[in-house]
Amino acid sequence: MKAWLLLVSLIAWLLAGSGLVTAESSSQTLIDNRFASLQNYRTLRGEFMQLRTLPNLSNPLRSSGQFILSRDQGFLWQQQAPFRTRLVFSEQRLIQQVADKAPQILTPVQNPAPFYFVAIFQSLLGGDWARLRQDFRIEHTDQGLLLQPIQEPMRRAIEAIRIEGQDQLSRLTMIESSGGRIDIHFKNLSTDQLPLSDAELKQYQP
Known part of the structure; x- marks a missing residue:
């Protein structure tokens, strides 16, 4: 029905509703565009430094290393310090190796x-x-994005996730x-459309 056929009160209600929809759409667009460079890639590489704070420890645990996120x-996730660990994740299996010990392999069935x-975590890195949105309510902030879980079991484990950065992801706080x-x-x-090197492919094997 044309707007000029509506009662004034109904027009006002529709305009208010339209404003809300526009605001939600604008917010969603901001979220979708944030860290857009992470979304159009075949391979994402980077370095990380992690601080793990536990309630019963006075000092945080520090670790660092490199990671690769490949769509293929x-x-x-390769931790280099304070000791070497290797974590490889795909839809079919999870490989975990500590130093030179034999790798452990886990499947979704297990x-x-x-x-x-x-x-x-992979979705966070890849934007x-x-x-x-299936598991979090996402809000746009001046620093980045705030994610609050809406589904179990995530709510039992995580209170919130903050993602900071401008054009690129710089910090993730859980x-x-x-x-x-x-x-x-x-x-x-760094992102590119190139396949992994032979050396990188070997790191994905048990």
Whole structure:
């Protein structure tokens, strides 16, 4: 029905509603455009420095290393300090190796929980906001984005996630419901459309 056929009160209500829809759409556009460079890639590489704060420890645990997020091969997280660990995640399996010990391999059938949380982390790094909206309420802030879980079991584990940066992701803060906190600082992020090198592909194998 044309607007000029509506009663004045109904027109006012529609305009108010339209304003709300526009605001929500604008906010969603801001969210979708934030860290847009992370969304159009075949491979994302970078370095990280992580601080893990636990309620029963006076000093945070510090670690650092490199990561690769490949749309072809999956997610590779390599900690170099204080000791070497390797985590490889794909839809079919999860590989974890500490130093030179034999790698441990886990499948979703054996334990689906790690795959759920690693998939969330992978979506955060890759800027997959459509996937994240299934589990989080996402708000745009001056510093970046604020994500608050809306689904179980995420709400039992995480209170909120903050993502900071301008054109590129620079910091991810995860506040745990138990009182712990994880701060990850990223640097030297790069994206490209090239396949992984032979050396990188070897890191994805058990």
